[in-house]
Amino acid sequence: MTSIDSSKHKKAKALKPGSRRPAKELCSECGLCDTYYIHYVKEACAFITQQIDTLETQTHTRSRNLEDENELYFGVHQEMMAARKLQPIEGAQWTGIVSTIAIEMLNRGLVEGVVCVQNTKEDRFQPMPIIARTPEEILAAKVNKPTLSPNLSVLEQIEQSGMKRLLVIGVGCQIQALRAVEKKLGLEKLYVLGTPCVDNVTRAGLQKFLETTSRSPETVVSYEFMQDFRVHFKHEDGSEEKVPFFGLKTNVLKDIFAPSCMSCFDYVNSLADLVVGYMGAPYPWQWIVVRNDTGKEMLELVKDQIETQPVMSQGNRKPAVQQGIKAYDDAVTLPMWVAQLMGVVIDKIGPKGLEYGRFSIDSHFARNYLYVKRNHPEKLEAHVPEFAKRIVGQYKLPE
Ligand code: FAD
Ligand code: SF4
Ligand code: SF4
Structure with a gap:
């Protein structure tokens, strides 16, 4: 990068809430256009200009090595591992590694603030991005808000506050826009802690998903699409509900995912310094990808609070991916009872660890490639990154 060279952004006007965004229906509501940084939207928006490899070089000093299977799938990295907190944070999405790293960075003075997302008082799933300045504020942002979240809407406040050292927690589309305007934020040091992200929905889409899939939609506090091929819902009373993927009403749910997320190829958050997810690790461990020295510095801070083990990989995803592409398309x-049985069989013989990560990436990239091809054919060539084209190229896709 970067072709961005203007410093006139402060004169630009943020868009009004609810108004149509420059990326139109592909907008993921990342928040950039809620600020005067909209000035840079043409270069910064992940859905207008796809430039992951250029930004990888800007951030990690090189783009991913497409000949190395782990980099092809999981992006530039120095190290991957499975990890979990020795004392999990209650109510966190997993064991709370993300919140713990953020708290340590603040407590040790590495940063003055942390961009993260709490929820509104009225609705536990309505995102409310903030710049946290205390550990309590970070803790109040724990657990996923499984909806599009305008995390970058607080960017103007950073410049206004005079803050020089900042941690941003976010998902891929937010981080791509952030990296594109990074040099304009007036910071001495930016740290980026990412999570993987896929299949996100609007708040209305989330409601439809919960009502179609869970036995008790109003008591769901969090959920996750898990490595055992089931959706695990946690309810207010602490109970867990497991619904097999194969039982999801794909015909009803086909349209609930946001068009942005049906066109997204940055599942693994390529531009974060450190990524914390779960899909490359055996259940119930989390999965950590250290992309560069900054990420390594961040992880070091919590080494005495986590246990780790090497990543593993088991099984063969390819037949399941190919079958899934067809089933999804059809x-x-x-029926639920057949789906339950299949869930059990797949759990015994299915892909595990990194192979599960590749299974999920293959399946989503194939679906998204078809979506872009069918709905935005003029964007296909430039919008799909080279690594995703190679991944999808391993499968036979319907027209
Ligand atoms: P916690 O300590 O609970 O902290 C969660 C952090 O996430 C908070 O700091 C909060 O600010 C931030 N956050 C919450 N909601 C959002 C949001 N909508 N946008 C941006 N930031 C947010 N991991 C996988 O391995 N595979 C997946 O398919 C996958 N899908 C995901 C989909 C979504 C929409 C999200 C938000 C995350 C997804 N993750 C996925 C990441 C995973 O679910 C956990 O968030 C991650 O492992 C961290 O867990 P934790 O207990 O350490 O986080
Ligand atoms: Fe603007 Fe972000 Fe939407 Fe792109 S995705 S149009 S940058 S708010
Ligand atoms: Fe953004 Fe992609 Fe997640 Fe959608 S799936 S919210 S586009 S990172």
Whole structure:
């Protein structure tokens, strides 16, 4: 990068809430256009200009090595591992490694603030991005808000506050826009802690998903699409509900994912310094990808609070991916009891660890490639990154 060279952004006007965004229906509501940094939207928006490899070089000093299977799939990295907190944070999405790193960075004075996302008082799933300045504020942002979240809407406040050292927690589309305007924020040091992200929805889409899939939509506090091929819902009373993917009503749910997320190829958050997810690790461990020296510095801070083990990989995803592409395209929904049985069989023989990560990436990239090809054919060539083209190229896709 970067072709961004103007410093006139302060004169630009943020868009009004609810108004149409420059990326139109592909907008993921990342928050950039809620600020005067909209000035840079043409270069910064992940859905207008796809430039992951250029930004990888800017951030990690090199783009991913497409000949190395782990980099092809998981992006530039120095190290990957499975990890979990020795004392999990209650109510965190997993064991709370993300919140713990953020708290340590603040407590040790590495940063003056942390961009993260709490929820509104009225609605536990309505995102409310903030710049946290205390550990309590960070803790209040724990657990996923499984909806599009305008995390970058607080960017103007950073410049106004005079803050020089900042941690931003976010998902891929937010981080791509952030990296594109990074040099304009007036910071001495920016740290980026990312999570993987896929299949996100608007708040209304989330409601439909919960009502179609869970036995008790109003008591769900969090959920996750898990490595055992089930959606795990946690309820207010502490109970867990597990619904097999194969039982999801794909014909009803086909349209609930946001168009941005059906066109997204940055599942693994390529531009973060450190990524904390779960999909490359055996359940119930978390999965950590250290992309560069900054990420390593961040992880070091919590080494005495976590246990780790090497990443593992088991099984063969490819036949399941190919079958899944067809089933999805045909919108087949299996009766629940058949789906339960299949869930058990797949759990015993299915892909595990990194192979599960590759299974999920293959399946989503194939679906998203078809979506872009069918709905935005003029964007296909430039919008799909080279690594995603190679991944999708391993499968036979329907027209
Ligand atoms: P916690 O300590 O609970 O902290 C969670 C952090 O996430 C908070 O700091 C909060 O600010 C931030 N956050 C919450 N919601 C959002 C949001 N909508 N946008 C941006 N930031 C947010 N991991 C995988 O391995 N595979 C997946 O398919 C996958 N899908 C995901 C989809 C979404 C929409 C999100 C938000 C995350 C997803 N993750 C996925 C990441 C995973 O679910 C956990 O968030 C991650 O492992 C961290 O867990 P934790 O207990 O350490 O986080
Ligand atoms: Fe603006 Fe972000 Fe939407 Fe792109 S995704 S149009 S940068 S708010
Ligand atoms: Fe953004 Fe992609 Fe997540 Fe959608 S799936 S919210 S576009 S990172």
